[in-house]
Amino acid sequence: xxxxxxxxxxxxxxxxxxxxxxxxxxxxxxxxxxxxxxxxxxxxxxxxxxxxxxxxxxxxxxxxxxxxxxxxxxxxxxxxxxxxxxxxxxxxxxxxxxxxxxxxxxxxxxxxxxxxxxxxxxxxxxxxxxxxxxxxxxxxxxxxxxxxxxxxxxxxxxxxxxxxxxxxxxxxxxxxxxxxxxxxxxxxxxxxxxxxxxxxxxxxxxxxxxxxxxxxxxxxxxxxxxxxxxxxxxxxxxxxxxxxxxxxxxxxxxxxxxxxxxxxxxxxxxxxxxxxxxxxxxxxxxxxxxxxxxxxxxxxxxxxxxxxxxxxxxxxxxxxxxxxxxxxxxxxxxxxxxxxxxxxxxxxxxxxxxxxxxxxxxxxxxxxxxxxxxxxxxxxxxxxxxxxxxxxxxxxxxxxxxxxxxxxxxxxxxxxxxxxxxxxxxxxxxxxxxxxxxxxxxxxxxxx
Amino acid sequence: xxxxxxxxxxxxxxxxxxxxxxxxxxxxxxxxxxxxxxxxxxxxxxxxxxxxxxxxxxxxxxxxxxxxxxxxxxxxxxxxxxxxxxxxxxxxxxxxxxxxxxxxxxxxxxxxxxxxxxxxxxxxxxxxxxxxxxxxxxxxxxxxxxxxxxxxxxxxxxxxxxxxxxxxxxxxxxxxxxxxxxxxxxxxxxxxxxxxxxxxxxxxxxxxxxxxxxxxxxxxxxxxxxxxxxxxxxxxxxxxxxxxxxxxxxxxxxxxxxxxxxxxxxxxxxxxxxxxxxxxxxxxxxxxxxxxxxxxxxxxxxxxxxxxxxxxxx
Numbered sequence: 185x186x187x188x189x190x191x192x193x194x195x196x197x198x199x200x201x202x203x204x205x206x207x208x209x210x211x212x213x214x215x216x217x218x219x220x221x222x223x224x225x226x227x228x229x230x231x232x233x234x235x236x237x238x239x240x241x242x243x244x245x246x247x248x249x250x251x252x253x254x255x256x257x258x259x260x261x262x263x264x265x266x267x268x269x270x271x272x273x274x275x276x277x278x279x280x281x282x283x284x285x286x287x288x289x290x291x292x293x294x295x296x297x298x299x300x301x302x303x304x305x306x307x308x309x310x311x312x313x314x315x316x317x318x319x320x321x322x323x324x325x326x327x328x329x330x331x332x333x334x335x336x337x338x339x340x341x342x343x344x345x346x347x348x349x350x351x352x353x354x355x356x357x358x359x360x361x362x363x364x365x366x367x368x369x370x371x372x373x374x375x376x377x378x379x380x381x382x383x384x385x386x387x388x389x390x391x392x393x394x395x396x397x398x399x400x401x402x403x404x405x406x407x408x409x410x411x412x413x414x415x416x417x418x419x420x421x422x423x424x425x426x427x428x429x430x431x432x433x434x435x436x437x438x439x440x441x442x443x444x445x446x447x448x449x450x451x452x453x454x455x456x457x458x459x460x461x462x463x464x465x466x467x468x469x470x471x472x473x474x475x476x477x478x479x480x481x482x483x484x485x486x487x488x489x490x491x492x493x494x495x496x497x498x499x500x501x502x503x504x505x506x507x508x509x510x511x512x513x514x515x516x517x518x519x520x521x522x523x524x525x526x527x528x529x530x531x532x533x534x535x536x537x538x539x540x541x542x543x544x545x546x547x548x549x550x551x552x553x554x555x556x557x558x559x560x561x562x563x564x565x566x567x568x569x570x571x572x573x574x575x576x577x578x579x580x581x582x583x584x585x586x587x588x589x590x591x592x593x594x595x596x597x598x599x600x601x602x603x604x605x606x607x608x609x610x611x612x613x614x615x616x617x618x619x620x621x622x623x624x625x626x627x628x629x630x631x632x
Numbered sequence: 633x634x635x636x637x638x639x640x641x642x643x644x645x646x647x648x649x650x651x652x653x654x655x656x657x658x659x660x661x662x663x664x665x666x667x668x669x670x671x672x673x674x675x676x677x678x679x680x681x682x683x684x685x686x687x688x689x690x691x692x693x694x695x696x697x698x699x700x701x702x703x704x705x706x707x708x709x710x711x712x713x714x715x716x717x718x719x720x721x722x723x724x725x726x727x728x729x730x731x732x733x734x735x736x737x738x739x740x741x742x743x744x745x746x747x748x749x750x751x752x753x754x755x756x757x758x759x760x761x762x763x764x765x766x767x768x769x770x771x772x773x774x775x776x777x778x779x780x781x782x783x784x785x786x787x788x789x790x791x792x793x794x795x796x797x798x799x800x801x802x803x804x805x806x807x808x809x810x811x812x813x814x815x816x817x818x819x820x821x822x823x824x825x826x827x828x829x830x831x832x833x834x835x836x837x838x839x840x841x842x843x844x845x846x847x848x849x850x851x852x853x854x855x856x857x858x859x860x861x862x863x864x865x866x867x868x869x870x871x872x873x874x875x876x877x878x879x880x881x882x883x884x885x886x887x888x889x890x891x892x893x894x895x896x897x898x899x900x901x902x903x904x905x906x907x908x909x910x911x912x913x914x915x916x917x918x919x920x921x922x923x924x925x926x927x928x929x930x931x932x933x934x935x936x937x938x939x940x941x942x943x944x945x946x
Contacts (some may be wrong), residue, residue: 265845284909311694312695313694401889401891417851451798451800456888609804631706
């Protein structure tokens with residue numbers, strides 16, 4: 185019994201010693217692993233790829249409008265082939281999660297390259313979330329880039345990214361419905377013409393609601409509103425940077441959206457629809473017309489997804505507010521940015537230069553057109569993108585309207601989204617709603 | 633002799649040695665506990681304290697740095713905002729309606745599942761499935777069901793002749809909020825049902841037999857035996873579900889994004905938007921603490937109910 189006790193005690197003390205030594209060994213292993221990581225990280229600084237070491241870039245992109253996941257995979261595979269010392273891990277998230285993921289990952293420096301949006305350079309640049317890469321962008325032949333593309337990454341004359349996805353909202357129409365209703369496509373050059381056409385289509389009983397807007401409480405509604413605001417000659421901000429959308433064209437734009445709902449021309453589901461929902465409705469032949477980004481064309485022409493005949497898919501210039509006016513499209517550009525926490529900024533820039541190059545972009549034109557103006561006269565680009573798209577893009581891309589470039593854009597945009605929806609749902613008049621939104625642009629921030 | 637000597641050596645004499653042994657045992661226990669203490673401090677206590685600290689400053693960037701001290705002004709600012717109170721009221725509506733419906737449906741399901749049915753295990757397995765589904769998947773599924781253009785609810789109701797044309801279910805604030813509640817109830821009713829089922833299994837069958845002898849029908853047995861004996865379980869379920877419902881976030885993020893016109897914006901979603909979308913981290917931290925206070929209020933209320941219930945049962 186005593187011997188048993190002794191052996192038990194001995195076992196326990198052995199176990200305890202083993203526990204401590206195991207703990208010590210484990211801690212040492214962890215420490216070494218951490219040191220290893222750190223040393224590997226520091227050794228794989230910006231020059232390591234050039235020195236022959238391997239560098240891994242961790243990037244964040246979106247899986248939605250613009251280039252598809254397979255486009256990005258194709259570009260990245262080509263880049264890795266051309267740069268065998270640089271490996272690329274791309275993470276894709278929904279557009280709605282992109283901003284918040286970039287912000288929350290910024291302190292940890294999780295990502296090297298992130299896909300931005302035209303509305304974020306002011307915020308990201310002023311807060312140091314992304315690098316100022318003006319000197320790098322200026323090494324490129326920027327004169328060959330559409331001016332509308334260059335502004336997407338610019339804030340206060342500095343580039344916080346390199347333009348990549350060049351997009352604007354076009355007008356899409358179901359040619360079969362237009363024909364059945366006796367509507368000439370040329371009448372769709374103005375919004376008055378569009379309204380007349382929608383009424384004719386509705387009167388013929390072709391569809392109950394011929395229009396569907398992407399007017400859900402999201403950035404989508406701001407893009408549609410911006411397009412109409414531009415068409416009616418409005419401005420988001422005046423020369424002194426104060427809100428100006430509550431008067432003139434801005435007010436007219438919201439009144440127009442409300443009128444479409446009130447007259448039964450726009451589907452009430454517009455207030456809960458995003459661009460992807462609008463595309464699906466178009467593909468199902470449930471609507472006659474809508475505004476959407478370039479990706480709708482590829483989706484509508486795909487017979488495996490669309491019930492609308494290829495010949496009936498029409499992409500048109502966004503309508504003007506009145507005859508003789510030129511209507512700008514909403515600038516939906518998305519630049520690629522280098523995060524301030526990136527440990528491999530040189531490799532990140534190499535990757536960015538590759539995917540934004542004219543050669544790479546010319547190879548993937550179905551979902552997003554190149555930023556390079558010369559591409560639009562390249563026969564391969566015209567063939568792959570389709571003459572219909574290139575023709576309309578040539579006139580619309582040089583003329584785009586920017587959403588406000590303000591550092592508190594997200595808060596201001598959310599306030600405007602809610603007020604636009606309040607007006608569309610009849611809870612407020614368009615004037616009252618826009619007045620409230622305008623005050624949120626300059627106030628409403630917590631104490632500082 | 634040898635055995636006796638070894639036994640003497642093994643058993644520590646009373647006094648100093650036992651103190652040393654106790655100290656050694658204490659150190660050993662501390663060493664064993666250290667990892668959990670570090671983890672608990674790292675992932676629970678440190679964030680709680682850091683959030684409290686952040687809530688007293690004006691922090692408008694995700695990076696560390698020196699920020700202006702604002703004291704309790706983030707809290708007073710929140711309490712003065714109509715958006716904040718609208719979100720609180722909306723969340724309270726969501727909490728009361730969803731928890732109430734889950735309790736009613738959960739009770740009905742629990743009563744069915746305790747009945748001596750053939751293949752009862754199969755029914756119990758099927759019932760638990762909605763709860764096993766990730767909330768994100770559940771939200772995406774219900775958003776798809778109620779989509780105005782291509783959702784199966786519209787297709788089914790139209791083809792059955794119940795409605796003549798498609799309805800925009802998620803396009804009005806009140807309608808959208810109720811659809812979100814429906815999705816939440818569908819998912820969480822099974823959890824409530826299983827809690828209540830566990831409570832039902834503890835009620836002795838003799839009580840029902842005695843009630844039957846006394847002339848009580850099924851309703852009478854339910855009111856006079858089942859409900860009173862299930863009260864402790866019901867209170868626990870209410871506490872858990874109320875706290876969870878008040879923190880509702882993910883299902884709203886997926887289904888409506890807080891819209892239309894902020895009609896489904898819960899207090900947790902409002903906090904997330906202020907903190908991460910608008911980058912008002914100080915203000916967002918203050919909002920997080922206000923949510924904690926609300927939940928604490930509910931918890932205290934329920935614990936009091938539970939205590940009074942326990943005493944009355946005793």
